[in-house]
Amino acid sequence: MKTTRTTARAPSAQDQYVVDILTVVNGVPQQWRVDTRTTLLEALRDTAGLTGTKRGCDQGACGACTVHVDGNRVLSCLMLAAQADGRTVTTVEGLAGELGLHPLQEAFLRHDAFQCGFCTPGQLMSAACLLREPGRTRSDADIREYMSGNLCRCGAYDNIVAAIRDVAAQQAEDGA
Amino acid sequence: MRAFVYERPADVEQAVAAVAADPQAAFLAGGTTQLDLMKDGVWTPDRLVDITRLPLRGIMVEGQLMRVGALTTMEQLAAEPAVTERLLMVREALLAGASTQLRNMATIGGNLLQRTRCRYFRDPSVAACNRRSPDSGCAAVDNTARMHAILGVDERCVALHASDVAVPLVAVDAQALVAGPGGQQRHIPLTEFWVRADEGPSIEHVLTHGELVTAVDVPLLPAGWRSGYLKVRDRASYEFALCSAAVAVLMDGDLIADVRIALGGVGSVPWRARQAEQMLRGTHVDPVRFEQAGRATVAGAYTLPGTAFKVDLAVATLTRQLLAMTTEANS
Numbered sequence: 469m470k471t472t473r474t475t476a477r478a479p480s481a482q483d484q485y486v487v488d489i490l491t492v493v494n495g496v497p498q499q500w501r502v503d504t505r506t507t508l509l510e511a512l513r514d515t516a517g518l519t520g521t522k523r524g525c526d527q528g529a530c531g532a533c534t535v536h537v538d539g540n541r542v543l544s545c546l547m548l549a550a551q552a553d554g555r556t557v558t559t560v561e562g563l564a565g566e567l568g569l570h571p572l573q574e575a576f577l578r579h580d581a582f583q584c585g586f587c588t589p590g591q592l593m594s595a596a597c598l599l600r601e602p603g604r605t606r607s608d609a610d611i612r613e614y615m616s617g618n619l620c621r622c623g624a625y626d627n628i629v630a631a632i633r634d635v636a637a638q639q640a641e642d643g644a
Numbered sequence: 645m646r647a648f649v650y651e652r653p654a655d656v657e658q659a660v661a662a663v664a665a666d667p668q669a670a671f672l673a674g675g676t677t678q679l680d681l682m683k684d685g686v687w688t689p690d691r692l693v694d695i696t697r698l699p700l701r702g703i704m705v706e707g708q709l710m711r712v713g714a715l716t717t718m719e720q721l722a723a724e725p726a727v728t729e730r731l732l733m734v735r736e737a738l739l740a741g742a743s744t745q746l747r748n749m750a751t752i753g754g755n756l757l758q759r760t761r762c763r764y765f766r767d768p769s770v771a772a773c774n775r776r777s778p779d780s781g782c783a784a785v786d787n788t789a790r791m792h793a794i795l796g797v798d799e800r801c802v803a804l805h806a807s808d809v810a811v812p813l814v815a816v817d818a819q820a821l822v823a824g825p826g827g828q829q830r831h832i833p834l835t836e837f838w839v840r841a842d843e844g845p846s847i848e849h850v851l852t853h854g855e856l857v858t859a860v861d862v863p864l865l866p867a868g869w870r871s872g873y874l875k876v877r878d879r880a881s882y883e884f885a886l887c888s889a890a891v892a893v894l895m896d897g898d899l900i901a902d903v904r905i906a907l908g909g910v911g912s913v914p915w916r917a918r919q920a921e922q923m924l925r926g927t928h929v930d931p932v933r934f935e936q937a938g939r940a941t942v943a944g945a946y947t948l949p950g951t952a953f954k955v956d957l958a959v960a961t962l963t964r965q966l967l968a969m970t971t972e973a974n975s
Contacts, residue, residue, distance in 0.1 A: 485647045504650040504692070507679070527680050531745060540719075540748040546676045547749065550650050551696060594745065601744070616881035617743020 489553045493518065494562030502549050509533045511549035512559060520560040520589045524619075531618035534590040535559050541597035543617075560589035563596060571638065572596055575631035583622035594618045595632050605636035646688040653693055656700070656823050656858060662693045664825040664854025671695050671856060673715060674750040676742075677758045685768045686776065687759075700753075700858055710862045711821075714753030718809065719744065721752060730864040733812040733871035733890045737908075740875045741808040743882050753857040756810055756820065756837065757849065760803035761791060761884060774801045774845035782845075785948060791884060793841065794945040794954045796912040801845030802948065803912055805838060811908035812873055812890035813862060814916050821859040822851065831861070834914070841912035842946075869894045874965040875908070876957060885909030887957045889965040898928050900970060907941065910958050917941045920962070929970045931963060938962040 489500040493516060500515050509526075512518045512535070524532030526545045533545040536558040563570045572595050575581070582588045594615060598604055604614045611629050620628065653659035663669045669691035672678060681687035701715040705726045712721055721727060722738040742750065764770045764783035772781030784792055784802050792802040813834055820832045832850060839847045851857075865871060871892035877883040888908035894901045903924050905917040920937035927933055938959035945955050 484649050487650050504648055505645045527683065528676055528746060531743065534745055541745045542749050543676070543745045546679045546746075548650070548672070548675065548679065548692075548694075551672075551675070551694065598744070613881050614744055617745045 487550045487553075489549055491552045491555055491557055493557045494559060500549060504548070504550060506549040507545055508535070508537075508547040508549045508552050508557070509544035511552070512544060512557070515549075518559050518561050522586055522589055524586070524590075529619070530587070530590070531594060532587050532590040534593040534618065536593060536597060539597075539600075541594050558593070560592055563592060570596065571635045572599075572631065575634045576628070579627040579631040579634070580624075581627040581631040582620070582624050587618060587620045587622075591615070591618050591620065591628055595628075595635075598632065599636060599639060605632065608633060611636075645682050646685070646690065648689055649691045651691065651693050652697060653695065656695075656698055656856065657827065659693050659695050659698060660823055660825055660854050660856050662691070663856070666691050667853060669693055673754040674717070675754075676746050676750045677754070681759060681766065684766055686766055695856070705864070708864050708866065710864055712752050712860045712862060714821075714857045714859055715751045718742070718747035718750050718752070718755065721809075722747070726864060730869075731812070731816070731862065731871060733815070733873040733892060734809060734862070736873035737808040737812050737875070737888070737890060740873065740885075740888075752809070752860055755807050756813075756834070756857065756860070757851075758805075758807055759848070761806045762803045763791075765803060775803055775841075775848075776846075778846045789948045789950040791886075792948070792951050793910060793912045794947050794951050794958075795907075795910050795915050795942065796840035796842055797946050798842040799946070801841040801912070802946070802951070803841050803845070804909065805911060805913050806884050806909070807914060808873070808875065808885060808888060808908055810834065810914040811888055811906045812871070812892075813860065814914040815890045815892060815904040815906035816863050816865065818860055818862040820857050821861060822855050823858050824852065824855045834860075835916055838913035865892055866894075869902075870969055871904075872965065872969055874961060874968070876961050887954060887961045889962045891962075891965045891969045893966075893969045895970060900924050900927055900929070903966075905937075905941075905962065905966075907958060907962065910942070910945075910954055915941075917962070924966070929967075931967060934963040934966040935959055937966075 487504050512521050522532040524530035528543050528546045535544045670689035672692040672694045700713040702713045703724050704711045718738050722735050727735045770783045772783040793804040818834050822830050838849050873890045875885045875888040885908050890906045892904040905920050907915040920941045923937045942955050942958050
């Protein structure tokens with residue numbers, strides 16, 4: 469049972485249990501003063517108000533909290549906010565560009581790659597990195613293997629794989 | 645989670661001094677196991693010394709030796725060409741572990757020092773855990789055990805060391821480089837790095853408080869060797885091993901000129917199978933002999949009703965991987 473969460477007490481500058489963090493989230497500089505225990509997930513959701521990143525298991529098992537830190541996919545529930553100091557963070561809110569949705573978002577819609585949608589931000593962020601990782605979208609089996617850190621309790625896996633396969637194929641064509 | 649002070653030391657010396665000076669302090673690296681244990685109240689440090697910005701990241705290959713900085717992530721090590729070319733079982737073990745997100749965070753030093761996944765150890769409401777509190781008993785032995793060890797354990801503790809990559813690292817006699825207080829440095833062979841549960845259920849490794857793993861020295865396999873890692877688990881991906889086998893062989897025709905073997909998923913420490921190696925060195929490819937070598941490896945197993953299946957599974961896993969490695973090497 470997980471009962472102990474970050475306390476709600478107001479931190480002061482003298483507090484040794486407080487940490488100041490400068491980070492860039494989705495291209496926007498952020499300055500946070502938080503309890504040292506705050507995870508990156510909590511800072512994103514509660515301090516920055518970016519609630520697209522989801523808290524599923526809060527113990528590194530489900531992948532719903534996946535974000536990019538310095539371009540790599542990580543689990544924000546198992547990272548202290550303090551460790552994101554000076555780093556660049558991208559959340560699902562930063563995935564779409566000025567011209568519209570990210571190709572993965574388009575593909576997820578096209579393929580109906582979700583039901584309840586709770587895992588979708590994590591799936592999208594994980595897949596966005598997967599597409600950049602060399603040699604990991606060559607087959608459906610590879611996509612499944614390298615997406616295995618993202619669970620979908622609705623069981624939309626087939627459509628998630630189809631969506632990723634589509635975008636990977638499009639990228640390969642564009643790059644060829 | 646218990647409140648803690650968060651610090652970022654300027655160098656290794658400062659990091660070691662900070663932890664050594666405070667019995668309640670702990671290093672923080674990838675944090676993937678640590679933060680989880682802290683949320684659960686199993687690990688309650690009052691000071692975290694974040695080492696992730698120290699220059700301990702990166703891989704250096706010099707001749708037959710690869711030096712892996714302790715902060716190198718599992719993904720970084722898996723992508724290293726020298727690993728693919730000369731130590732394939734290490735790459736296979738790395739990629740068979742956790743998920744990409746976790747492998748981007750988890751470091752090699754932290755992987756070696758990961759705590760057991762025993763669910764009783766990880767639940768502070770369970771009082772009986774000799775690993776957490778000496779002489780309190782073992783809830784796993786008294787209740788239900790499954791993802792537990794059968795080698796290097798007894799009725800006091802059946803905690804498993806769940807690392808995958810540590811298994812091939814033990815097989816090639818890798819060593820940990822350790823920095824201690826006062827600028828001390830020492831090399832510890834990984835075969836002597838962990839303490840078996842049956843030799844001290846509450847002691848996990850030989851490091852003293854404040855000592856820091858700075859790198860791992862990994863001998864690369866000479867030309868002609870072949871290696872691979874076979875992991876057997878409840879689901880195809882993102883799952884701990886029920887049993888695994890790291891096997892490296894040097895074949896001379898149909899003859900096993902040399903062999904290195906370690907098993908995972910079965911030991912309180914990553915399990916080097918030296919007796920099996922001796923039984924197979926200089927012999928021909930023979931599944932019957934492979935099985936005998938497997939039987940010899942698990943001969944001293946301590947099993948519970950829930951873990952008894954691991955005896956046959958370990959033999960079958962090793963036999964299958966020996967066959968794969970020795971016959972592939974021939975073709």
